Amino acid sequence: MRNKKLCKESKVIQTHRVFPYDLNHHKTLFGGKLMSFIDDTASISAARHGRGEIVTASMDKLDFLHPIYSNHSVCVETFVSGVGSQSMEVFAKVMGEDLDTGERYLAATSFLTFVRVAGYGEGEKLPLVIPQTAEEKMVCSGYEKRKAKRSEDKSFYTEFNQAVSLTTPWMDDE
Template sequence: MSNRKQKFCKESLVIKTSRVFPQDTNNHNTLFGGKLMTYIDDTASISASRHCRVGIVTASTDSVDFLQPIKNDHSVCLESYVASVGRSSMEIFVKVISENLKTGERYLAATSFLTFVAIDDAGKTVEVPEVIPESEEEKMIHEGREAREIARKERLKASRLLASSLKTEVPWLF
């Protein structure tokens, strides 16, 4: 065990609940994916800040899996917390639950993992506290961190390779 400070997953827990209104929906009468992604990044960033209490930046949105549509006039509830950490990075898990407000039926609508990095005022990375999972869900999510980290590194490597082949000028302007 290292000498790093430790925090429990629940110390970074953020819960955000919103009603889905017609202006939040697409032509299928379901919540815009981009709107949900904004909610996800917002809650995840608060979890990261609560965990490290220094500046943070989003390093990646590792995954957003839309499992079921979120309908107009339902609620959408996001629960996020720090699931695992590196030296200066934090993996945030976000669970999205929707509720039919007329029937009370609740269902898992989406899951997401994001990575944030802790930085100081000069923009240099800083060490973050270790994280301790307690609940069965936290332990299960935490145990999958190695596989997700490997996948994240491979995806970043592929993205950098792709980026090296892309042009940045707009062809119709030249």
């Protein structure tokens, strides 16, 4: 029988203060910095769930919902929201907080896919995930639909990526 783990067993929360050097030219948190926070946090969730060597396969969806400003905090909360035999989907919720007023807001949401490194845990399926809270149940309930969409997209992007040129603009096309 396949092992099971609760969502909360993979839950990770990281909080960071946003400083002026973290900002882009719009004076909001640089998107790449936020993506790094999300990937770092989500990778810990995946490692906790799979207890092995894992790598980021994709950031499937990232929606920036609200800008994050200097002197706000950014809190990234992640947990495993679905599993295949060797891959895991991790949900990330990003909350901002104005440290002067205490106002909190949903800044972004994201789904990432992690895979177990070849040769690690070979033949052993990843544990299934069991949601408990209303939010976990809502997020996990959409896993199969998101997985099917990723599979559909993978076919397209495999062909697409083979057609992308490796010629650089400063070289001749010949």
